Amino acid sequence: MTIRYLLCIVITTVLFTQTAVASPELGLEQQRKLFIQAERLAYNPNNSAFKKLMEQLEGYPLKPYVELKTLSKFPFMANKKQIERFLAKYEFSPLDRPLRKKWLLYLDKQNQPELFSHFYRDMGNVTLNCSYADMLLQKDPSSAQAFELAKNLWVVGQSQPNDCDELFNKWQKAGKRSSDLVWKRMSLAADGGNQTLIPYLKTLMPQDQQYLGDLWLKVRRSPSQVSRLSNFLGKYPELETEILVYGLKRLISNNRDLALRSWEKLSSRFAFSLSQQKQISHRFAIFLALADHEQAEFWLEKATSFEPDAELLRWHLAHVLRQNNWQDALDVISLVPAESADNNMFEYWKAQAYEKVGAKELADVGLHKLAKQRHYYGFLASGKLSEMPSLNDNPLLIPKEIIDEVASLPAAQRAFEFRKLGRNLSARREWIFLQTQLTQKQKVTAAVLASQQGWHDQAILVFQFRLSG
Structure with missing residues (x-):
């Protein structure tokens, strides 16, 4: 019998079956202490002390977090049933994401496309999203869904993991990487993204458009470059105006007079779209008003005339x-x-x-x-x-049985237990998840419950509800 198989048996018996021996009923205060002990031993489920602790934690709201630690440590095929049961029970809760991520990474390494696709959820993990799209292409080399995913993963302002290279290569070879998408990614990299991507993206542009990459870098490093008309050749005015709008919006924040003079020259040379004029007017109006500038009223009126x-x-x-x-x-x-x-x-x-x-x-x-x-x-x-x-x-009067009904929900119990342990971030995660499971009336009840428990910032929900009502 292999070590991995032994671990599977332990996880099955300790975490997911009821013990045949009834343990003495323990109070919450005692179980909190036992929970902390069990967390320390969760990576060693064969330990007899751990088995005993798990028996004593029966019914304790945070026991699933101990189970989570153990399953996350051993995300093996031998434990597939236990993992599947856990993920189904706690789907979309804060207990779901950590284990699902570990499990999907394991399935990806083990080349298990069917299981991977079954358990896959978009969790914002780029590597997993790339793997999923690549698996779709393995099934169907012309999958529109896979190509759309690849596009969304590629057109970002940051570098992506090397794990995505194979997917991006297939997407490119299928003729999906257009000059427009390259330009869009370059714009995202320049405007708040990773500017070191620009030289690489520049090489993907047509030869006569590559000067735009140099222009992006100049303006990103120094917005005052928009005041030098010689920088802007007018070869591709619809693209150059995007760079100009970005530069002017930055320049107005630190050199108002230069920004105004630059706009006066540029607006007579370039045909800015209505959307671009609106962006500039809005930005100029606010920064000029902030400085009590003599042109503030003009720009406030101009910006107001749009929307x-x-x-x-x-x-x-x-x-x-x-x-x-x-x-x-x-x-x-x-x-x-x-x-x-x-x-x-x-x-x-x-x-x-x-x-x-x-x-x-x-x-x-x-x-x-x-x-x-x-x-x-x-x-x-x-x-x-x-x-x-x-x-x-006009205080809210909610019957005790209604409050007790919300208080008995597992997510509410987990949130309050985490607060008792001083783990406020975990408590807030559970509380946010709880809100997604409640009706509007139940949300008000939950806020009252939180206030009763000393979680006073949640009472704001009641105040907002009463104002809107």
Whole structure:
């Protein structure tokens, strides 16, 4: 009997079958201590002390984490049934990912394409994703799904693992790597990615476009290069403008006047698309408003003329308030979408603006409406009206049996046990997973439960729900 087979037997008997000998019932405090001991011995499942500990941990919420450690240590074909059972039971939970990753890596090395495909999930692991796409091509050399996966894995701003080379070679030989995709990857590498990829990608471009790679590198290293028109030959203006937009958006943050002068020259020479004009206007408007620049108002108006969003409108409002332009403030606020998350802030300043332009009745209506609500601008409105602020205290009353029902869910029990052990990151992972399993009403109940347990930041969920309701 081989060592691996022995390990399989141990895992089967210790982790996944009920012990025939009933152990004395232990309290949670005792089981927490035993859990820590069992974790230390999880890599030695033949140990008699470990077997005893696993018996004593029966029913303890975190026992699956000990099982996870053991199975992750021995992800062998001999333990396939146990691994499959574990992954099925805890699918998508925080217990799933670590074991599934180890198991898939093992299956890949053992050249088990059928099993690999059966257990495969996209977990954001590039090596595993490349292996899966390659296995699809082994089944069908013209698989559209595999080629789409290969494209998505290749068109990124970073270098990919060598394990993906075989897949990328097949994808390239099938004629799927176009110049447009090379350009897209070069743009991603330049804009926030790994710029050292650019020289390599440049060699994949047509000969007459390779100067664009050098241009990307220049502007990435020094955005002020956009001010030198001689850099931009105009041979491929639709591609050069992408580099210019990137450079101008960076330049405005540290040399506003040079960025403005550069834009004045470039906008008369290049045909920027509406989308590009919108990007530049938005970026220029915010950075000029931040610096209280003399051209801030012009660019705020220009950016607003495209498609104003909440962030832009906040900056625009701040600018006109700084200038005491109260009528302009009303005009800006009129553009705010009704569903804006900052609606209370805009409503407060609308009331203030009404008062300043002499519309006191409208100002009072707005302030009284705000003063009835429990939030920061409600308190400000109360102070403006010399009224006591409304605390608007309307506590949630949830029956104990409903709270107990959520508290009994395995993920909730695991989250609270991790908190008792001071493992807050693990607790939060379980809590986030729990939210995916709950209805909207149950989420509110879970937040109340968390508050009762001293996990007070989760009570914010209740507050947000009540505001939206």
